[in-house]
Amino acid sequence: MEVKVRCLGGKKFEMTARGHQVLSDQPSDNEGTDAAMTPPELFLSSLGACAAYYAEEYLRARALPDEGFEIHLSAVKGDKPVRITKVRMDVIAPGLNQRHRDGILRAVDACLLEKTLVKPPELEVKVISSPEVVEPEPALA
Numbered sequence: 512m513e514v515k516v517r518c519l520g521g522k523k524f525e526m527t528a529r530g531h532q533v534l535s536d537q538p539s540d541n542e543g544t545d546a547a548m549t550p551p552e553l554f555l556s557s558l559g560a561c562a563a564y565y566a567e568e569y570l571r572a573r574a575l576p577d578e579g580f581e582i583h584l585s586a587v588k589g590d591k592p593v594r595i596t597k598v599r600m601d602v603i604a605p606g607l608n609q610r611h612r613d614g615i616l617r618a619v620d621a622c623l624l625e626k627t628l629v630k631p632p633e634l635e636v637k638v639i640s641s642p643e644v645v646e647p648e649p650a651l652a
Contacts, residue, residue: 523547551595555584559600561624566602569611569618579605598628 514528522537523546535550537543548556559582570577580603587597604615619625 551586551588554595555586555598558598558622558624558628559584561622562600562602562619565618565622566604566615569614570604573611573614575611576606577604579603 512528514526517525517527519525519534522541522543524535526533526535533553534547535553536545536547537549539545563580563582566580566582567577569575570580583601583603585599586595588594589596600619602615602619604612607615
């Protein structure tokens with residue numbers, strides 16, 4: 512898995528992976544142009560999309576309806592150093608009995624990104640000051 516991030520000027524960035532593009536920016540009150548979601552909003556979006564994928568797989572496998580299915584996420588920022596201290600995920604799945612609500616919960620708990628938050632990965636940061644293009648290390652699938 513690889514993503515390239517490139518500055519587009521100001522506080523706007525472009526992230527690309529496998530030919531796809533996503534933008535991020537900052538709100539006007541933080542000297543951005545408010546042209547895209549902020550990185551924390553993209554973080555929550557990724558978590559929500561991952562959870563939605565697993566929940567939808569559960570629904571499809573059981574031929575259950577997905578009309579009205581949504582995931583809403585909210586986060587609290589705080590602490591020192593500043594970070595996201597709490598994430599709330601509300602899974603809206605109308606018309607399901609308790610057994611299937613429990614099943615959706617198990618499916619969401621299987622989300623790769625949720626599991627990553629529960630047991631954070633090792634983070635390695637390198638600063639490279641050579642103008643040469645850096646060859647990425649082999650990606651893990």
